[in-house]
Amino acid sequence: MYGICNLSIIPGRAEPSDKSEMFTQVLFGEHFSILEDNDNWCLIRLAHDNYKCWVDKKQMVMVTESFIYDLYDYPVLADEIIYPAVKTSDSSEVNIILGSALPMFDKGKFLIDGEEYSYSGSVVDCNSPITESIVDFAYRYLNTPYLWGGRSPFGIDCSGFTQMAFRLCGIALPRDSSEQAEQGSAVEWVEEAKEGDLAFFSKEAAGIISHVGIVLVDIDGDDGKFKVMHASGKVRIDNLDQKGIYNLEKKAYSHYLIRLTRISL
Numbered sequence: 001m002y003g004i005c006n007l008s009i010i011p012g013r014a015e016p017s018d019k020s021e022m023f024t025q026v027l028f029g030e031h032f033s034i035l036e037d038n039d040n041w042c043l044i045r046l047a048h049d050n051y052k053c054w055v056d057k058k059q060m061v062m063v064t065e066s067f068i069y070d071l072y073d074y075p076v077l078a079d080e081i082i083y084p085a086v087k088t089s090d091s092s093e094v095n096i097i098l099g100s101a102l103p104m105f106d107k108g109k110f111l112i113d114g115e116e117y118s119y120s121g122s123v124v125d126c127n128s129p130i131t132e133s134i135v136d137f138a139y140r141y142l143n144t145p146y147l148w149g150g151r152s153p154f155g156i157d158c159s160g161f162t163q164m165a166f167r168l169c170g171i172a173l174p175r176d177s178s179e180q181a182e183q184g185s186a187v188e189w190v191e192e193a194k195e196g197d198l199a200f201f202s203k204e205a206a207g208i209i210s211h212v213g214i215v216l217v218d219i220d221g222d223d224g225k226f227k228v229m230h231a232s233g234k235v236r237i238d239n240l241d242q243k244g245i246y247n248l249e250k251k252a253y254s255h256y257l258i259r260l261t262r263i264s265l
Contacts, residue, residue, distance in 0.1 A: 012053030
């Protein structure tokens, strides 16, 4: 069995309960396989990152296997912070947020299991992955408040932020920072880093990876300086060196650098 999100965003929970922890979000148009069905909740596996979570059945729609097979490997994604899509059958609207999938998008129209929607906002064709735009998309989330499990411009966590910046470029990353750290090739020193590389951190020196950000180089004319954009309180920019993240507001290190990696196509 398969399903798809036809609301703006729905929470993915650890257990089948509204009181359970939210540790990810499912954006509009993202599809998934259904692993368990207990009448009110479904345990799902998201197609784009294989992440498992529980979703309320009232917040999703079942779709056919043939519909799933017709989807592109990398869908067209919405490139607007928020923009409405209009359902053809009854003219009702649903708000589409940045990074939402638009299944089988063509000339301003897309389909969800036979139901047609119109959408006139800008889009990104992720069928042609490109690393050069990672930082540009990262800036779309700047100052977004931190939200554990979040993946949207209205609340996002550290690995959700990096996942979405790369996803908008057609590059799939796992959901969690520890798994993202296993992707790509290692970069030994900060001085060897390039803009768009991933930096992984721990709250303690030599601890386990629990945080991730995107490397920035030479912004605001600060020649030779490295910075990192990351979700900590909000999506923010701080200094980066071989020791870790130096918080410019607190004048202290907030995270210790564990690993640098480069994602190549």
